[in-house]
Structures are given as structure tokens and as C-alpha cells.
Amino acid sequence: MAFDSLFQPVTIGTLKIRNRIVKSPNTTGTCNPDGTVTQRTIDHYRTLGEGGAGLVMVEYTYVDDDAAKSIHGQPGAANQEHVAGLGWLADEIRAGGARAGLQLVHSGRQRFLGTAPMKSASDSSWDVAEMPFGVRPAPMTTEEIAGVVRSFGEAAARAHAARFDLVEIHAGHGYLITNFLSPHTNKRTDEYGGGAENRRRILLEIVDSVRARVPREFPLSVRLSVTDYEPDGITIEETVELCRLLEEHGVDVVHASGGHHALQHYEASSWFMPRQLHRWGWEKIKPAVSIPVIASGSLVSPEVADEIIASGSADLVSVGRALLADPQWPEKARTGRHLEIVPCIRCNDGCLVRGLEAKRSVGCTVNPTVVEEGRFPIGTAPAAKRVAVAGGGPAGLRAAAILHDRGHRVVLFEPRELGGDLNHAVGSTFKVDIAELRRHLVHEVERRGIEVRKAAADAAALADGFDEVVLATGAPKRPFPGPVSGTALVIGPNDVTAHADTLAGRSVAVVGGGFQGVETAMRVAELEGTSVTVLERGDSLIRGDEVHYDAEELPKLLVKAGATVKLGHEATAIEDKGVRVRSDGIESLVEADAVIVALGREPSRSTLQTELDAAGIPARTIGSADRPGRVFDAIHAAFWTARLI
Template identity: 60%
Template sequence: MDAMALHTLFRPGRIGSLELKNRVIKSPQTTALANQDGTVTQRLVNHYKRLAEGGPGLIIVEYSYVDDDASKSIHAQLGISRREHIPGLGWLVDEVHAAGAKIGIQLEHCGRQKFLGTQPIKTASDVSWDYVESQYGERPQVLTEEEIQGVVAAFADAAERAWLARFDLVEVHAGHGYLLTNFLSPHTNKRTDRYGGSFENRARLTLEVVAAIRERVPRDFPFSVRLSVTDYEEDGIPIEETVRLAQLLEAAGVDVIHASGGHHALMEYEVSPWYMPRALHRWGWEKIKPEVTIPVIGSGSLVTPEVAAEVLENGADFVSLGRAMLADPDWTRKAQEGRLLDIVPCIRCNDGCLDRGLNAGRSTGCTVNPSMGEEYRYPVEPAAVRRRVAVAGGGPAGLRAAAVLADRGHDVTLYEPGELGGALVPATRSPYKQDLAALRDHLVHQVRSRPVEIIAERAEASALAEDGFDLVYVATGAVPRTLPGVRLARDVADPKDVVSPVVVVGGGMTGADTALWLADAGHDVTLVEAGPAILANREVFTDAGVLPKILAEKGVAVLTDTEVTGLGEDGARAADGRVIPAATVLAAIGNDSGSELAGALREAAPGLEVVTLGSAARHGRVFDALHGAFFEARRA
């Protein structure tokens, strides 16, 4: 899709009285960059200022807790519960305006989804979120009708604070499993009073919140409500009720419906990972849009300009992007300029932002953007001295390092005997890995568009030592572990290259990914793991929690507590003497770090500076390869 086909993204738009320069919105997404008391920090301001510089029409600031009783959800969450929050919020507004964007803020009560796990946890009914209960042993308390009126007042007070801070828009979070959704969904609302039972009763709290806000703030203050088209629970919110609610919200004075989906108990629908479709909630907002006259914002894995533009052409008035703009705050500007391969793509890994970010008690980060949350702190600047630098290996670490080194002004030579992309090449063979394939294409483009000499040969220690390099980065990747006579899973390029039945040995990410790919191609697959469970070696939580279910649905048989030692006459031979029937056996039993090249270089040229990167230094994920390469290269 060329730049002209993306023009729909950059048409001006209107939400109530608010005029926007384009149809691109930064979706609210918690960062944990505030102070512990909810006040604004310089890091938070820098984050949103940098997003504004990237060109979106509107930034909706992350969910902000509305009271000091039970609405705060997570550590270092932004607050809007007290007048003392207004000065910092006003500072944030002014900085974003100065950078050229409009700014809104989302109001939230966490309900049962209290990541902090501390009482009070207050919600519609005594229906626990198993994550909180299993982690902290705490169950929610049922809100009384008197407490419900306190919640309504808290939302209205918070909306007035947003107006006083001069935000351009206020949004109420009535989706994703937070308090208002706890009332809306039959899955979490088992009440028998006037706030439970019928749709009208379950919608009552949301409509009371909206009415209270509309009474408190000027009518021309734009007002958004974020809804889940459904929570995807079998006994949850039906789309017909969401459509009806959207109509009632419009009648109550709401100016725009922000439509996404899911809740935290089904996280794969809320922050959809790589194995879920892009634009996965589209079916829902396409049902809402014809039934209202106010605009609809479509949200949920709209990671590329092509997807976002197509959504605008067929079913939404605006698009909002969350993780995609963490990956590249210049997403909008680059899309408008037609520089699609320059956009750093979100790979929907949920690693930097969630798994080793918020879930670990840190601030939000990003696998592909090491500066996320630390904006302006790590510029890539010209080096004081230009050096001759060799990079051995064209995988993610080598490609990222080469591009950064070139931007620093160094004379860079990249050695790669195979296809550029390294471990990303076999990792992107599956159609599920379209996001990772986009990263591979981006990294290759960044190197090819810079003055980097690419030599399609294996780097040899003797040649590097003699060629006058000042510095060598070794990014030759990890060494896969093998089984006698067994083919490596990563070496299979086409499902037609194997014969069923297939045994994949190793239940880590590579093994599970291979099994899914081959099962989708119609093969009879058994996944064998020596340990008690697959995906148990600290895989990303959205992978570890859901992939086993997907494999089962695809018909993949899983054998655990089974060590395979090699090939038998008719399949894979187990340590206990069993033979697991197979026409093809593939090994995915892990990797070892280390590089013979680095050791040989240090021996051949003791004075040469040698740095190992990526899995050659320490086995890890894409996060580790890209972050390590970035920080090493910017120091050269």
C-alpha cells in the first residue's frame, strides 16, 4: 500500500467540539511512570511529549484513578483523585499542546482488577479475578448502593479536575474488566438489586456516571466512553447489549465511543499477542457504528498503517493505537511520509511492556524501543572519533548494532553468510509471525539504507585480525543443542519438507511454535518435553498461558516428563526405552551461548576490542538482542 492509499488516516476529524488534524489517536496505556502518590513526573511528561511530537491528532493519557478508596489499580499509576493532582496534570497538558497534539485523559476505577492485590477490592459481586486471588489470597468486596453513589461522585469530581487541568477530552473506562465492566457483564455481576439482573440494571452505574459527569462539566467538553465490544466470556457481554449501551450513551451526551474488547482474565483478547488476528475487535465496532450517529474509535492490534487505513475505510471514524506507538512514537509521521519500512514495528510480544515491564513491578518498556519510558535520555549522537568497525552476524543484534554504529558515523562492515535476519528467518516461517516478519524487514531495511558494507561471507578471525578493524562486534547467535541423528526444527523451511507423523522434541517456544506451524499445515504432530510442562521456562505469560490450549485445539498431542535421547527404528527413542512413532523427528531442545569467533579473535589479535552481542553473549529473547545491541553500539 503506497502513501496515497493511506490518505484516509490523515483527514481532519471532529469529536464533539474538538477538531483533530488527523484520525490517529494514541490509545490510553498505563506506563507506571507517575509517582507513587499519582502525581506527574518528568519521565511521564517526556513520554507523552515525545508521543505528541510523532504527529497523532489526539493522545489519550493512561487510566487515572478517581478516588483514594479502591480505584487505584497498579503501582505508580497516574492519579486524578485529588485537587493536588491538577498542577502536574496541567503541566502535562501544556507540554503536549506545545508539541502539537490534542490531549485527553481516561478515568478509571479498577474494580476487581486490582493488580496491587491490596484491600479494599470493591466490585459488583463476589466474583474474584483468579490472578489476584491466587497471588495475594484476596477476594473482592461487594459495593453497597451507598458506596456506588460515592463512585459516581468520584468520577464526576475527576472529570471536573480534567476540565480544570485543560485537557481537551475526558474518557471513562467502561471496558477491559474494570469496575464499570464488572457491572455490565453477567459474568461478573450476580447482583439482585437495581444494579443487577437485566441489561437496564447492569448498565445503570455506567449511565449514572455519564449523567453525573455531564452535569459537572461544560456541554462542549468532549466526552468519550471506552467499551469492550464483548469480554469474550461465554456468559459475558453480548454485542447486542454493547450496541444498545452505545445508543444510550449517545443519548446521554457522550461524544464518541472508543471500542476495543476483552478483559484481563482473557488477556489474549485485550492485549492480543502474535498468534491472535490483527484488528480482532473489528466485527464488534462494525455492528456499533451503523446504530449511532456519534463517531466510533476502533482499537485493538491495528499495528500497521495499512491495517489502520483499511479499518477507517470500512467501519470506524478514528483509530487508536497503543503498543504500536510505544514501539515507534513517530508511527504517524512516518506513515504520512510513506516511510513504512522505517516504522519500528510492534511485534505484539507483550514482553517489554508487560511480562518484564508492568508484570515485574517496573515501568512499561518496549522490546523494540529501548528508549520507551526514558525518552530523550539515550540519543544516538555522532561519535567523537570515527572507527572501523566489523559486525559478525546479521541477526537482530547484529543488524541493530550496525545501524546504530552507522548513525554514529563509524565505518561499518557487516558479515553474514546467509540471509539477513539470522534467527528471525526461521522464526518467521509461520503466517502467525507476521509481526516478527515485519521486524525482520525493518531491521534489514535500516542496514541497507545506511552506508554499511555487507559482505556475504562468514567472518573469520584471521581475516578480521588482519584487516585493520578497531572494534569487532560478534553477533553470531546461539548454538542449538542437538540429538544424535535428529534434524533441527529451525532448519525446516517448508511444511512439505517433512512427513507425518512428526515428533517435535522440546516444549519451549521454538518447539511449540514449530508444532503449531506444522499442525496448521495438516501434519500429525506430537510435542515431547522432558519436563513436567511445556512453555515452562519463563516464557512470556500470554504465550505460556494460551498456547497450550491452541495446540490442543489444533490436535497436537503433548507428552511431558519424557526425555528423548535420539532416533529409534520407527521414531523418537525415549530414555525409558519407549519409541514414539514418527516418520520425522525434529529437535528444539534449546541453545547454548558462546562464540568460537570471539575467543579466536582475542587470541589472534590481543589488542583488538571484541564485544559479543545477543545470544552469542547470553541466550535471550528479541528484547535482549535489541536492547543489548543498542546500548553497546551507542557507546562505541
């Protein structure tokens, strides 16, 4: 598949760029506490430069040593001590053929360090940023505003001195400038508050400050949110007018995103949100300006990105988490290897929940070596072995591919369709990202020509001439605890796709309101004419150790999809006409034509590891066969285990 539009050169101001792909400035958390870069920072961005992107934007970089820094491990451009490292970084990016950009920011009320001082337009509170130490944002004085305006200009001059090709002002996503732009957070009554003209004053002053300190031919970008999606927030009409003014003040490109951290599902959208969800906004900006517009927001696939350029919707595309998942995304797309791209599944598990939110550097569910580039090569094994992999789910598929790449002769045992638990996403309109991961993992096994035996592996088969064994048989579904009788269709979550035609237009009861139950109910709700009832014995949906973005948003989306939720309803039996439930000591029948048992998974009861140990066959159990977990656990276990065999 060709992506001709995506790989046309483009110009921003006087800057020529080899293609239309911009690496979005995702935070990595790899810098020193003083804001200087580390070898990890360098290696990460060098890899991105070599991966084929046209412009690599370095993550948001703080502009002063007062209140601008937002998060641990953040780069700085606040003083001269930062310039040498930034210059090193810019050179490493350009060495791979990409152009290098630096984004500048003031944290505003999103000072995730949780420490004073926290400065904003007003004292508009957001508990997430304040929880660590109870620090609330203080409204900035006009003298402090003037200082920040000056700091942005001085930081831009340092970016120019470091020989970056472009500098960007971050005026979106809930940081300081957005705190002024949005009526939701700006309650001031002076010349920086009130109407749109006053609220955008600080940004225009910052742009003028930058333009006064760098040559006119040095390109300037502004990243902004088309709206913050708050009911009382930024309107698209204000944003369009702002973009016109930015062009008049010397801005060379608009980088259009959306949302802010308090509404994170609009900013770093999860798998259940639409792709390219801010398109409606940037398409209103583009005809209003003559400078290029960069589209941003869940543009995770080259198919989506190329269509945006081909249709004239935007001039460039900003690709963020997808290049954390696979920094070779652009080069693989350019050379017709798009099925080899490791797809971002927008889970926010590795990058945010287990990464930055855990005070670590950024991580990735599908790329275990992000920000550890070059340190853990797969390499060739000292001796080729005959290795069996039992299980064709995500852990087994990934392990088989890595083992093959290490030079081993691999046999993969899987009695059913390859993909395991990922197969439930096939055909779903809101689980496209998971379906893409399944397609990629299966493709990687197939293109390597790995032998697949359509059979369940038992101890005898695994001991038949194999030097080592990887057990990736998954975890069994938790069974329904009561009696099951009658003629009602009773299936599991993974059976929905196969029974889609049967379920359409019928009433379906989903037993279980955990993550598995809720996502299954949403999958069923997609089927035309189907009514869905979720039965949960507890007092809330999605409890336990789940990605909190899912836990916060999925129940709302489930109700929006038209599903009925019955909390405090314990399913006791499945009968001819539905599910017998008990609530507050009273029994009743929830009528349903079909019942889906979605009670999660339980620890594996397989004895294969013990049997192989007794037979003297080295065996390693990975993924949910070892411990029920998420996709992150399966992919990481496969990588770290297979590279040692």
C-alpha cells in the same frame, strides 16, 4: 505507500482532530506515588504528541483516593493537587500538534496494588489481583456507588480545568464499571444487578454525572469491551444497546476494545492472536449509533489501520503498544517511510512481563528508551572508527544500524540470509509480527548502505583493519543427544520455511516441547495436510523462563491446531521411519516422514572473544552469543552496547 484514509481530519463533537490515529491510553507507571506527574511522564507524552498522532489519550487516571487506584505509578485526578500537573501534561501534548485526552478509571477488582480497600460489584474473586496481600473484593454499597458516580464527575471537571480536549470513561477491560456490566462478575440482587438494564445503571449514572459537571461542548468518550469473552459475560447485543443509550446520554464517541485482564490474550493480544480481533464487535456497534467509533485491539501496522478507515469499518483507530515501540509511527506512515517504523511484535515481554508486572515502569522489547525519551541519545561518536559486526541476527542488525548512525564505518559479516532466528517467521500466518521486525531490521541496514559480507567472521578477518568488533553470532541450537541414522529428513526450527513444500502433507515429529518446539510445531501445523507430533520428555510444555502468556496459551492453541502432544516421551534415536522414544521404561517408534529437532539453545562455545582479546582488538559480545535470551535481550544489548562505541 500512501495511507490517505488514515490521515484525513475528523471531528468528535466540536473537536477537530488532524487525523484518525488515537494513541491508546497505555499505562506507563511513571507518576509519583501520590498520582502527580513526573518529568518522565511529561517527556513521554510530549514525544507522543510530536510523533504525529491526532489524539493522544493519557493513561487511565484514578478518580478517588479510596479504592480507585489500580497500579503503581498511576496518575490521579482525585483532588485539586493533581490539576496543575495534568495541565502541564495537556499543554505538552498539544505543543506537538496533537489533541489531548484523559482517561478516567476506578480499578474495581483489578486493584493490582493488592491492598485494601478493593471494591467491586460483587465479591467475585480473581487470584492474580489478590495474591500480593490476600485482599478480596468487597461488594460496594449503594452509598459507595453514589460516591464513585460523583467522583467520576468531579474528576472530569478537573480534566476540563486542566484544559484537556476530551475526557474518557474507562468502562472496559475488567475494571470497576465492567465488573457491573458483566454477569460474570456482577452477582448483585439490587437495582445494580440482575438484568442488563440494572447492570448498566452505574455507567449511565457516571455519564450523567460527568455531563452535569462539564460544558456540553467538552467531548466525552466511553471505552468499553465489545465483550469480555467470558462464556457467562457481556454479550454483543447488550453492548450495542448500551452504546445507543450512551449516545442518548451525551457521549460523543465510543472507543471499542475487548477482553479483560483475566483473559489478557483478548485485551493486550500476543503475537499468536489475530490482529484487529475485535473488529466483528465494533462493526456491530457502528451502524447502531451516529457518533464516531474508535476501533481498538492489535492495530499494529498502518496497512491494517488505513484499511479499517478506508472500508468504513470504524471512524478512528486506537494504536497502543505500537506507539510505545515507535512514537514516530504516525509521521513515518504519513511521509511514506512505513518500512522505517519499528514494529511492535506483541510479545508483552518488555511492556508487561519485564515492565509493569515487575513493578517497574513500562518497557518495550524493540524500543529500549520508552519512558526515558531524550535521556539516552545515540549521538555522534567522538571519533569515527572502522567497526566489524559479526552476525546478522536481530542483535547484529540493530547494532550495525546504530553504529552507522554514530558515524562509524561498519562492516557486517553474515554467511547466511540476514535475519538470523527471525527468518523462521517468514511465511507464517501467525508470526506476522516477528516477520515484520525482520523486514524492518534488514531494511534499516540496507537503506544505510552498510557493507554486508556474506562470510563467517573469524579472528583473522575481524582483526583486519578493524578498530573494534561487536560479536553477535547467536547461540548454537542444542543438538539431538542420540544417534541419527536413515533417510528421514532431519532439520532445525529455522529450516521450516525453506522446507515448507517438502513438509506439506507429511507426518512431522518435533523433538522438544519447550517454547521453541511448540512454536515450531504451530508453524508446521499451518502447512496444508501436515500432521504434527510433539515429543517432550517432561510432564508439561513450555517450562522455564518464558513469557507466561506464551506458556499459558500456546499449548492450548497447539492442540487446537490439531497437533498430537506426547508428554513423558524421551526421544532416544532418529531412524528411517521416525523417532525412537522411551516412556515409562517402554521403547516404541513414533513414525514420521520428517523430524525437527527443537531443543532450544545452549551457551555459545565461540572462542572469538578470547582470540580478539589476545590480538588486542577491542571486542564486545552481545545478544545470545553472550547469553541465550529473547528478542528483548538482543535488541537491548545492541542498543546499550553500540551507543557507547
